[in-house]
Amino acid sequence: MSATILAPSRADEGRGPAYATDVILTGDRPTGSLHLGHYAGSLRSRLALQGQCAQTLLIADLQALTDSSGRAADVARHVMDVALDYLAIGIDPAQTTIAVQSRLSALAELTVLFLNLVTVSRLERNPTVKAEVELRGFERDIPAGFLCYPVSQAADISGFRATLVPVGEDQLPMIEQTNEIVRRVNRLAGAPVVPECRALLSSTPRLPGVDGRKASKSLGNAIPLAASADDIRRLVRAMYTDAGHVRASDPGRVEGNVVFAYLDAFDQDLTTVGELKARYRHGGLGDMALKRRLEDVLEGLVAPIRARRAELARDRAYVMDVLRAGYERANAITEGVLRDVRRAFALDA
C-alpha cells in the first residue's frame, strides 16, 4: 500500500520521491463516482501520503467543463460524489484539504494572467492535449477552454505552491508546461514567488476494466469504489481471463489476465498470489476458484468504504462543512499566491 511512493524512475530532474517538506496537489475531474482503478492508481497513495506532506485534493469541476460544458448539471452532481468517495476511503479533512476548483476565484485570475505567458503553438504542441483532442474527436472544433487547460492546470499547481504532483507518464508534458510558466512568472517577479514542481509517478500499472479495456464509467467495465456485493460478484464473474484456458486442468496465462491484475493490485497476501499464479500457469486452477478469491478480496476492501459512504451520504451537511472548511484554507493560500503573481505583473496598484 505504501509502494506507490517512488524513487525517481529516471535521473530526470522534475520527478522524485515525496519529502516531508513537499506540498502535494492532486485531485479528480468530477465526471462520475470514482472506481477501483482510481483507488489502485492514486487514492491509496494519497492515503499513504496523508499526514506526511501538506496535501490538497482539488475537485476540478472547471476542468471537467472544458470537455463537458453541455453536461454541466452532471458535473455539479459529481462534485458531491467525489467528495463522498474521498471521505469514504479515509481521507481526513483535518489533514488533507479538499477544495472545489470553481469556488477559488484566484485560480481563474491566475489562469487569465498565465495565458499571456504561453503561445498558442506551444499549447497545440502539448502531447497530452494532442492525444486528448484525438481521443475526444474534437479535430478543429477544440473548445478554447480545452486548448488552454494546461494553463489552468499550471494555475492550480502554482496556486497552491505545489512542489509534487502525482501524475501518470502521459501527464509529464503538463508538469513541463507548468514549470515553463513558473519560470516565466519568477523571471517577471525577479524572485522565486512560485516553486517549480516535480512529478510523482505511480508504480502501479493502470488497472484494466473487467473486459481488459481501459476502465471507464461509460463502458460500464469499472468497479465503483462503493460497489454493492452483488455488483462485485457480477463484475468479477464477467472478468476476462485467458480465452485459451478452457478446463481447470489446462495451463493458463497470467499476463493480460484481468483477475490477476486485480489480485496484484489488491490482494495483500503476496505469497498466496505467487502460488496461485504458479498453479494457474501449470494447469489445475480453475477460473471460478480464482474469481471467488478475488470477490472476497474486493468485498473485504469495498465493504467498509460502502458502509461509510452510505453513512456520509445521509449527512450532506457534514460534507458541505468539509468543503466549506477546505474552501477557506485553499482560498487563503491561492489568494496569497495571486497577490504575489499580480505583483510580478505590476498589478498591485
Place this chain on the structure above:
Amino acid sequence: MSATILAPSRADEGRGPAYATDVILTGDRPTGSLHLGHYAGSLRSRLALQGQCAQTLLIADLQALTDSSGRAADVARHVMDVALDYLAIGIDPAQTTIAVQSRLSALAELTVLFLNLVTVSRLERNPTVKAEVELRGFERDIPAGFLCYPVSQAADISGFRATLVPVGEDQLPMIEQTNEIVRRVNRLAGAPVVPECRALLSSTPRLPGVDGRKASKSLGNAIPLAASADDIRRLVRAMYTDAGHVRASDPGRVEGNVVFAYLDAFDQDLTTVGELKARYRHGGLGDMALKRRLEDVLEGLVAPIRARRAELARDRAYVMDVLRAGYERANAITEGVLRDVRRAFALDA
C-alpha cells in the same frame, strides 16, 4: 459634439442609437496617455452620453497585458494616466463608473467559463484577431491570452450586462463573438441572464497623426490630451497639408489635408471652416494662416484639460478614491452576473 450618437448606419440588428435604458461599456487599454484622436473618436461621445445612459469606463489593464506582458510596469503606470485623462476631460465619477479591469475577479472567472463556449478555430477566424496578429507580427507565436482576448472582451461586456458598446467598424466581429457567447450562456441557463449587445459606431472618421499616418504614441505623431502650448504649436507646424500647395496663392487640396481633418474634428465654427476650405481650394489661403487658426482652436480645447489634469495629478488620493468607488460599484455588478452565469453552468453548489 453630440453628433457622435448615431442612427444605425445599416439596417443590421446589433447596431443602433443609444437609448436611456442602454448600459454602455467602453474603455481603453492603458498603454499610454490618451490623445486628441481618442478625444475626437470616443471620449467626447462618452461626455455626451454621460447622464443619458448608465456608462462604465473600463481601464483594460489585463487586455493591455495580452500583447505587452513584458511591459507590465508601463501598463500599471498608464492606469493612472488614463484615469487622470478621463477626469481631466470632464468624466464625472458620480455619473460614470471608472473601473480597473484586473481588480474585478468576476471578469477573470467569466472569461474562464466562456472559454468553454468558443472553439479555437472560431477564435482563429476572428477578423479583428487576425488583423491584429498580423499588425503585431506574432505569426505562430501568438500569446494564448491574445488569441483568447475576444472571450475576455465578451466577459467584460456581459459582466456589466452592457447593451451598447462603442466600437470602430473593425471591431464589429468582437460584438458578433460576444453575442454568440451570450446566446450560448442564455441557452445553458434556459433564460436570458445576460443581454445581447449592439455596436455604437462613431460618425467621426479616425483622426490621423500629424504626418497623416495612423496616430500612435510610439510614432510621436499624436497630440496628447494635455499637450503643452509649445507641443501644440510644434505638432501643428509639423502637420502635413498638401505637398502641391507651395505658395499661398496656389489652389490646395482639402481632402487628406491633416490640418483640415483637425479643424473638422474640433473647430465648432462650421461656417468659417467651410469658408476656409473654399478659399484653400481656390487659392489664396496660406498653410501658416490655417495652422495658426488650428493652434488657437486646439489650445482653446486643451488648455482647461491640461490645467485640470495638472491639478488632479497633485491629488493622487482623490484619483485613488475614484478608482476605489468605481471598483465597489463595478464589483457588485460583475459579481451579480457571475452568480447568474455560474448558475447556468450548474456551479451554484
